[in-house]
Amino acid sequence: MNSSLSKINVLEMSHVINVKLLSILIFYELINGLLQETTVVKTVAVIYLIHGGRWVLLILKIVSGTVPSFYQRRQSYLLAKSKMDHTEQARCRELAKSSTFYRSVYSEIEEVGWEHLVRLGGDLTFLSFRILDEKGRLHFMEIQLDKTYPKSPPSISADVPYNFDLQWSINSRLKDVVQQFHEYLEKLQEFWSTLDDIDKSLCVIDPKQPSRSISHRQINIGNDCFIMLCIDANNPRSLPETKDKPYLENLACLLETQLPRPTDVPKNDQQVECGICYAQCLPVDDELGAKSGSGTDYTCDNTTCSKAFHSVCLGDWLRSITTTRQSFNVLFGNCPYCSDPVAVKINNVKN
Known part of the structure; x- marks a missing residue:
């Protein structure tokens, strides 16, 4: 009797083990998407006939969608990853374009000369250069670059009576813009x-x-x-x-009349005093050459300042300031009164 009971228990345990193994196999196939729902339903029916119980209930829940399958989660993850990869690739392409644009702009500023640069936008699409004409007048040229530069020409703005016609090609560079602006200034x-x-x-x-x-x-x-x-x-x-x-x-x-002169300007063309030496005219001195005895010949471009200077005095003052920069025979610094940018030509007056 005990022997018969043992055999029955062993048989039931083997059934349970087989059902569990079969259920695990079905569960694995579901994870990897290798089973169709019809196949699962048939298999569940067989399991139910053999044993029934909790394993069947779990598999039915998985098939019915009550319990999210790992396969569904895996598919969602792969889809999201694909979208992220596409976005990352697009971002990398944009960064590559930006990197090429930045290198190109920096290289072209180097050609013009950093000493002429006044302002530079954070994204490098806006630049401002100081340009000195042959009479020593200081001009500021603002340049706006498009992201497609140099395929599209830059936009130029300056304090001039009319805009000049920029000649542009795909091979043009910022130095060509500056050169054309110089030629335009000479005409004015x-x-x-x-x-x-x-x-x-x-x-x-x-x-x-x-x-x-x-x-x-x-x-x-x-x-x-x-x-x-x-x-x-x-x-x-x-x-x-x-x-x-x-x-x-x-x-x-x-x-057919003599036009009146300004009330604050005497008839003898007396010059205003220099903001540095406080004299109206430089002393008569052979070392000053052509500047000997001359009046003020430089005025700050800041309209709220408009302080007058002898270019010789302003040049000497700028040389004493450590932040002054020099390019060829031009000194770049700041006005002693308003701190706005100034640029003055210097000459070896002894010669």
Whole structure:
């Protein structure tokens, strides 16, 4: 009797072990996605007939979706990873493009000269350079680069009467922009010289603080009469009658009257005092060469400052400042009064 019971227990245990092994096998196949739901249902039916119980219930829950399968989780993970890989690849491509753009811009600034750079945007798409023309006037040129640079030309802005036509090709560089801007400034020298003469010699009512881009002046000619002068940037002497004369002389001849001078400028053309040596004129000295006995010839471009200097005095002062930079015969530093950027040409006056 005991022997029969032992055999029955052993048989039941073998059934349980077989069912568990079969259930584990089905569970493994489900994880790896190797079984279809119809196959699982048939297998579950067999298990139920053999043993039934908790294993069948667990498998049915997995098939019905009550318990999320590892296969489903694995598929979701692979899908998310694929999306992340695609995003990362796109980001790497953008970084590669940006890296090429940064290297190109840094290389081109080096060609122009870092001493001419005033401002540089954080993403390197905005740059500002200081340019000194042949008369010592300081100009600032702002350059806006597109992300497709150099395929697309840069945008240029400056304090000038009209924008110059930039000649651009895929092989052009920033140094070409600076060179073209230099050539453009040379064409405007007579225009600015004429306006400077008007500002110094006539009673200008408006504008009070003219910029380099403004080409008109309203002047007082006496007896509560005013005239508006508009200077052609391309032809500053374009007045009728005697075009060969200087603008102011031509204007006086045209109006047949002597134009009043500014009340704060004496008739003997007395110069304002220098902001460094506090003298109106330099001493007469052979060592100063052509500058001997000359008046102030440099004015701060900051309209709220407009302090006048002898270029010799300003050059000596800039040499005494450790932050001053020099490029060829030009000193770059800051105004002693307003700290705005200044640039002055220096010459070996002894020669």
